[in-house]
Amino acid sequence: MNIALDMMGGDFAPEQTVKGIQLYLSESVSPAFLLLLGDEQIINPLLKENNIPPDRVKTIHAPQIIGMHEHPTKALKEKQQSSIAVGFHLLATGKADAFISAGNTGAMLVGSVYSIKTMAGIQRPTISTIIPRENGQTGLLLDVGANADCKPENLNQFALLGALYAQHILGIDNPRVGLINLGEEEGKGNILAQAAYPLLKNNKQINFIGNIEGRDVFLNKADVMVCEGFTGNIILKLAESIYEITKRQNIHNEYFDRFNFEDYGGTPVLGVSKPVIIGHGISHGKAFKNMIALAQKMIESDLMGKMKESFEGN
Amino acid sequence: MNIALDMMGGDFAPEQTVKGIQLYLSESVSPAFLLLLGDEQIINPLLKENNIPPDRVKTIHAPQIIGMHEHPTKALKEKQQSSIAVGFHLLATGKADAFISAGNTGAMLVGSVYSIKTMAGIQRPTISTIIPRENGQTGLLLDVGANADCKPENLNQFALLGALYAQHILGIDNPRVGLINLGEEEGKGNILAQAAYPLLKNNKQINFIGNIEGRDVFLNKADVMVCEGFTGNIILKLAESIYEITKRQNIHNEYFDRFNFEDYGGTPVLGVSKPVIIGHGISHGKAFKNMIALAQKMIESDLMGKMKESFEGN
Numbered sequence: 001m002n003i004a005l006d007m008m009g010g011d012f013a014p015e016q017t018v019k020g021i022q023l024y025l026s027e028s029v030s031p032a033f034l035l036l037l038g039d040e041q042i043i044n045p046l047l048k049e050n051n052i053p054p055d056r057v058k059t060i061h062a063p064q065i066i067g068m069h070e071h072p073t074k075a076l077k078e079k080q081q082s083s084i085a086v087g088f089h090l091l092a093t094g095k096a097d098a099f100i101s102a103g104n105t106g107a108m109l110v111g112s113v114y115s116i117k118t119m120a121g122i123q124r125p126t127i128s129t130i131i132p133r134e135n136g137q138t139g140l141l142l143d144v145g146a147n148a149d150c151k152p153e154n155l156n157q158f159a160l161l162g163a164l165y166a167q168h169i170l171g172i173d174n175p176r177v178g179l180i181n182l183g184e185e186e187g188k189g190n191i192l193a194q195a196a197y198p199l200l201k202n203n204k205q206i207n208f209i210g211n212i213e214g215r216d217v218f219l220n221k222a223d224v225m226v227c228e229g230f231t232g233n234i235i236l237k238l239a240e241s242i243y244e245i246t247k248r249q250n251i252h253n254e255y256f257d258r259f260n261f262e263d264y265g266g267t268p269v270l271g272v273s274k275p276v277i278i279g280h281g282i283s284h285g286k287a288f289k290n291m292i293a294l295a296q297k298m299i300e301s302d303l304m305g306k307m308k309e310s311f312e313g314n
Numbered sequence: 315m316n317i318a319l320d321m322m323g324g325d326f327a328p329e330q331t332v333k334g335i336q337l338y339l340s341e342s343v344s345p346a347f348l349l350l351l352g353d354e355q356i357i358n359p360l361l362k363e364n365n366i367p368p369d370r371v372k373t374i375h376a377p378q379i380i381g382m383h384e385h386p387t388k389a390l391k392e393k394q395q396s397s398i399a400v401g402f403h404l405l406a407t408g409k410a411d412a413f414i415s416a417g418n419t420g421a422m423l424v425g426s427v428y429s430i431k432t433m434a435g436i437q438r439p440t441i442s443t444i445i446p447r448e449n450g451q452t453g454l455l456l457d458v459g460a461n462a463d464c465k466p467e468n469l470n471q472f473a474l475l476g477a478l479y480a481q482h483i484l485g486i487d488n489p490r491v492g493l494i495n496l497g498e499e500e501g502k503g504n505i506l507a508q509a510a511y512p513l514l515k516n517n518k519q520i521n522f523i524g525n526i527e528g529r530d531v532f533l534n535k536a537d538v539m540v541c542e543g544f545t546g547n548i549i550l551k552l553a554e555s556i557y558e559i560t561k562r563q564n565i566h567n568e569y570f571d572r573f574n575f576e577d578y579g580g581t582p583v584l585g586v587s588k589p590v591i592i593g594h595g596i597s598h599g600k601a602f603k604n605m606i607a608l609a610q611k612m613i614e615s616d617l618m619g620k621m622k623e624s625f626e627g628n
Contacts, residue, residue: 134559145496148504182459182547190462190544214551218559230504231545233496237528238552245448245532249567255559 003295004096006083007038008065009103010283014043017102018050020288025056027289032296035096037062037083062086065103068281072106076114084108088115091274098295102266102279102288109146112272119304121311124150125271126158126229127278128165129236132258133220140166140175141217141225144267145233152195155179155226156203160310161270162224163206168301169294170223178212178222180231186210192228200226205310265290268298270307275299317609318410320397321352322379323417324597328357331416332364334602339370341603346610349410351376351397376400379417382595386420390428398422402429405588412609416580416593416602423460426586433618435625438464439585440472440543441592442479443550446572447534454480454489455531455539458581459547466509469493469540470517474624475584476538477520482615483608484537492526492536494545500524506542514540519624550575579604582612584621589613 005021007014025031034057036043043059064082066075076085084103088111090096101108109125118125128142142162147154159177166175179200181189186197188211200208212222217235227235243259265287266279275298277291298304319335321328339345348371350357357373378396380389390399398417402425404410415422423439432439442456456476461468473491480489493514495503500511502525514522526536531549541549557573579601580593589612591605612618 134562148496148507180548182462182544190542193462193544214548214553215555215558217548217552218555227548228504230496230507231548234494234528234531234541234545235548235552238531238549239528241529241532242556244529245569248448249569251565251567251570253563253565255563256565 001032001296001299002035002096003032003292004035004037004087004090004099005288005292006087006099006101006103007036007043008062008083009101010279011281012284013102014038014046016284017288018046018052019285020292021052021057022050023285023289024292025053028293028296031056032292032299033057034292035060035090037086039063060086060090066107068104070104070107072104072110075104076107076111084111087111091276092116097299098275098277100266100277100279100291100295102281102283105278108276108278109269112269112276116272116274116276118271119273119308119311122157122161122271124154124157125269126161127267127269128162129261129267130264131217131225131239132255133218134255135220137220138170139223139225140170141227141232141235142270143227143229143232144236145229146269147229149230150192150228152192152199155192155196155228156199157271159200159203159206159208159224159226161307162226164303164307164310165268165270166223168303168306169297172223174207175223176209176221177206177224177226178209178216180217180225180227181211181213184211184213262287263290265294268294273304273308275304315346315610315613316349316410317346317606318349318351318401318404318413319602319606320401320413320415320417321350321357322376322397323415324593325595326598327416328352328360330598331602332360332366333599334606335366335371336364337599337603338606339367342607342610345370346606346613347371348606349374349404351400353377374400374404380421382418384418384421386418386424389418390421390425398425401425405590406430411613412589412591414580414591414593414605414609416595416597419592422590422592423583426583426590430586430588430590432585433587433622433625436471436475436585438468438471439583440475441581441583442476443575443581444578445531445539445553446569447532448569449534451534452484453537453539454484455541455546455549456584457541457543457546458550459543460583461543463544464506464542466506466513469506469510469542470513471585473514473517473520473522473538473540475621476540478617478621478624479582479584480537482617482620483611486537488521489537490523490535491520491538491540492523492530494531494539494541495525495527498525498527576601577604579608582608587618587622589618
């Protein structure tokens, strides 16, 4: 199993990326082999300095960097030697089984769709976030920004993708799917939510429990919470800010500490044919470690195979 | 000045409504005269019991009640003797200068539009919420649910209505207006936000500062935060749930205590020609007191006149 890791993506790369590798290799029982993408003149000395075992990793020279504010499509096209372009090339040619980067999110989404393609039957790939629950468990919210405008069928597909992820990666049996809405009753909502409701209700592949409201997001009501990427992005960033507020307010609380989104690593791109994980720009070592572990779990559980199977009949 | 108050609306009416009247009359320097709408056989004994001075209030018999789950338009038509229908009648005929109810929100919105009409030039009335800030101040978020689907011009109008409310009621000079969006840069967002941005940017009547993200909602970035009612409703209910979580988690914190939305009373319907305030279903005495005080402030500041003026040239 080969996992490709962008060493140059993120605000604290490559130092924290190497820390993540170190943590992963020391904590994992059967670690995957890691392909490290970036400028070898920068990376190799760092690996040595941090005592990364040379037989567990291989540096692949990718001297170009796609900046956080570059135009995704243009940058991917012009910078073929960038760590992100090289990562997708490895993934597309089967030399890597998963690809992780905390770099330019747009380039990661564009690369996912154009280099490795969406799965058959899936209209739009989606990105999600973990939502901490007071009961110690976690919920899954999607889409959180890849799809600002959606059609009803997109939400229906996100629901199934999210349910499969919740089941096979988060270990939630028969996950409850809720539609984020401004009221509980069927018929409530904007045009999109009103049209998505019957699709979700009639979808026999998911356990749809109906509408859930803003107040239910942090409660143990639905395991998978579905909305378009505009609302989802607002919820995610608002939840992230709550953690920052509790820190500033000097609040020490086990539940709110779980709003530290770094703990969850990155978000996988769901609906594409191979595991791609996008990290937060501010990722530190722990986040990189968690992303590598998540990629391994996605490969070992054959999540992609299960998704393909589920969408085959559709 | 006559303020009409629905005595039968809300989960804890009429007992907590009377408590609110008591608080208002004892704390206000120059209280308005209150018209109390409801079943006089229930209300009058309660007023006596709570020592409400008879010269400061007048009961207006309205024996019917519109339930929380009744269909708004149908109920308003069929129950002409309901406290909500009577309230709008008083307002429309000039016998009351403002109307407050914690009853059926839909009926309050429908009544606002059909009994007292929207102001000239305004396409859709809107409802807002106060958002507490860490610096002790408050921001204003709108729309929070009256308009689940919006056109770009609706958001532009909400921005001006919100700015006038922030200036004349919240006392914020030259309030900064932000467009809630999933990214900071111009051009980001769903189709609606992308189209609303240039309208807001070119609106000389407001101080537009650009896009704000979910993480900025609780920060001191924009005083008036504009979005369609779907997203706004999710944010409001999520913020409400944060207060409940802090209570359950036994967190005592001055900032999070301000997430107790009861402290802010109700939300005014902005864009209609007279002051209408909708209370939360769970309103207690303090909320009723605050709503009456808010109605008085809306009348005294001639907020409606200022709104009419601002929209006249449009």
